[in-house]
Amino acid sequence: MDFRTEIEVAPARFKISTDSKIMTVGSCFSEVIGSQLTDNKLQCLCNPYGTVFNPASIFKLISHSLQNQPIFKHLMLENNGIWQHYDFHSKFYAHSKEELEKELNLTHRNVNQFLRKANFLVITLGTSIVYQLKENSQIVSNCHKTPASHFKKELLNVKDIIMKFRPMYETLKMQNNKIKILLTVSPVRHTRETLQLNSVSKSILRTACYHLEQDFSDVHYFPSYEIMMDDLRDYRFYKADMIHPNEQAEQYIFEKFANTYFTxxxxxxxxxxxxxxxxxxxxxxxxxxxxxxxxxxxxxxxxxxxxxxxxxxxxxxxxxxxxxxx
Structure with missing residues (x-):
């Protein structure tokens, strides 16, 4: 008698080997995958922009790195003497505008150099909910505790995500035609937006990934979300916050990842x-x-x-x- 439904992952069309170069980017689950890869001595650039949850910001950052485009200065903000940038995670900060600008442009250059020679880009999508600055309609990656009144909340649709993915993909392939893209939806639940809206958000991301995998032969979807929701359907696989997968769940999902992609x-x-x-x-x-x-x-x-x-x-x-x- 079976008491659980184990996810059958479709065989990958391409494999990761000991000499593969891999970049992970996206939500905090990208950090989990990247850390596992690094711990196992694979060449990995792990979440270079810090945690980025929404696909619009992820694709924008990658595109800017590929084009060696200077950061948008109008998206820099200062709070109590600390400078940050709406496109980047809060781990990037400085005591002067110039210092932060230098650090962020260096991050773009490092990503550019790595992606030109990388074999795989692993993108973990966390949410399709985005926040736009009311003053210029720019989607931000991080609100940096700016008052909520400065933002307008929106829900990306499947078409939005696909349209934002395509130019990033084309720019990437122009610089590195051999790179493969692995997409996954984060198993982390965004309960702050309510569980109901989290379900809507995840379904949009999953549908977008389905179409991207169908449309591009070198894009493959790995079911992190499905493994957590269906295979590990039990709160004992969550951390105390009941939002993030615990270490046992993370290890289990990574083993599935390894069985799927590793030579x-x-x-x-x-x-x-x-x-x-x-x-x-x-x-x-x-x-x-x-x-x-x-x-x-x-x-x-x-x-x-x-x-x-x-x-x-x-x-x-x-x-x-x-x-x-x-």
Missing amino acids: EDLNIFLKEWNKVKMSLNHRPIQVDTPAHQRFLNDLLEKLTILSNKIDVTSEIELVRSQLVAA
């Missing part, structure tokens, strides 16, 4: 690397015993072999620092 060689490597990570996390009571020194030498040998595939410079230095000179 056989990469999955074999991950098994080896996870064993090495467990060894690296081992904390003995006494570090200078002969047994532990043999353990460290064995670990150093494994890391040296892995260094032919991945960068483990910091791990090798850590192990060497614990070795006791004979």
Whole structure:
């Protein structure tokens, strides 16, 4: 007897290998995927703009990076001596307008350089609800605690999302024709907008992803949202806020992601690397015993072999620092 409905993920038309370069962008779930990729030693630029929830802002930021377009100065704001930008997450701030402008333009340049050589762009869409500045109708990525009276709330429709995706996609493919795009809808629930409106918002995002996957042969959808809503249909898979998936759920979804997109060689490597990570996390009571020194030498040998595939410079230095000179 089955007590759950496991999501069957369609086989991917393309695979991620050990030498793939991947950029993740979008909602906080992009941070989860990107962190997992980075922890497993894949070349990943993880959420370079910070958390971005709506597709209009995501596609706009990527387009500006690809075009090396300077930031829009009219979207910078100052509050109590701190400068921020409506297009970027609150982690980007400075004590002067010039300092912030320099940092944000550098972010665009770094993304531009990475995307030109990247193999995959992973985009996680969080909500189709957007906020527009009343003074100029610009959609913002972050309101930065500006009074709500300054904004107009809107709901993007499927056509809006597809129309905003296409120019970004065309610009991207002009600079890197081989890159593949993986779309997913965030499993994080936006309860602040009410659960009813969250359902409407997610359905719009999912429908847009469906059409984008149908229209573009190098766009593939991964069902993070469906796995959380149907396969893991239980509050025990949420954090205490009942909004975000907990670590167990995040790991489960990432394993589904790996089974879908990773090559056989990469999955074999991950098994080896996870064993090495467990060894690296081992904390003995006494570090200078002969047994532990043999353990460290064995670990150093494994890391040296892995260094032919991945960068483990910091791990090798850590192990060497614990070795006791004979």
